[in-house]
Amino acid sequence: MNTKILFNSPDFYQPKPELEQYSTPVDIVAEMIKLANAQGDLSGNVVDLGCGTGRLAIGAALLGTEVTGYEIDNDALELAKNYSKEHNLDIKWVNLAIENIDKKYDTVIMNPPFGSQRPGADRAFLEKSLEIGKRIWSIHMAETKNFVKDFVEKNSGEIITAYEFDFPIKNSMPFHTKNVSNQKAILYHIASLR
8 A cells, every 4th residue: 555645645624513524544544444454345345434535535445445435525525536636546436425325335434423513423324334335444432332332233233343542633623622632432343234
């Protein structure tokens, strides 16, 4: 993987609080892609739900994966499109709300909204990922682990592994008071049993 292309991937210029647009740190993206690839989950068609500026999709594409990124915010999607075009990455970018996706994928990769601005915002992403994907790699706040476990089990899914780590959130919103706030997060590897 050309890590230079990943490490220089775009960040949000003006993140939108209502969409909880926090960029996934590049080192976390690299680790997530490495883990998913080691499990063979990047060998089929892959989707990045709520792709933002495209970091997860870019990481997967750098390994030669067939990847599609869905994003409701056209400004963020334009950053992703321009960057991938500049670096000759073959990624399909789609400006569409996740609720409207009906295509099936082998693997879902995502860092959905954490639900801090809109409680339960991650629920729609988990629900859609279990509906359209066979394998899911998803980041959630550690404090929601009971909800994630129960939701996955009630929706015909199974958590295969869970990796806890620190997720630094940079001061990018008007209401932030610290330069960086480290939150405990969990990367879930989930199998859909549907």
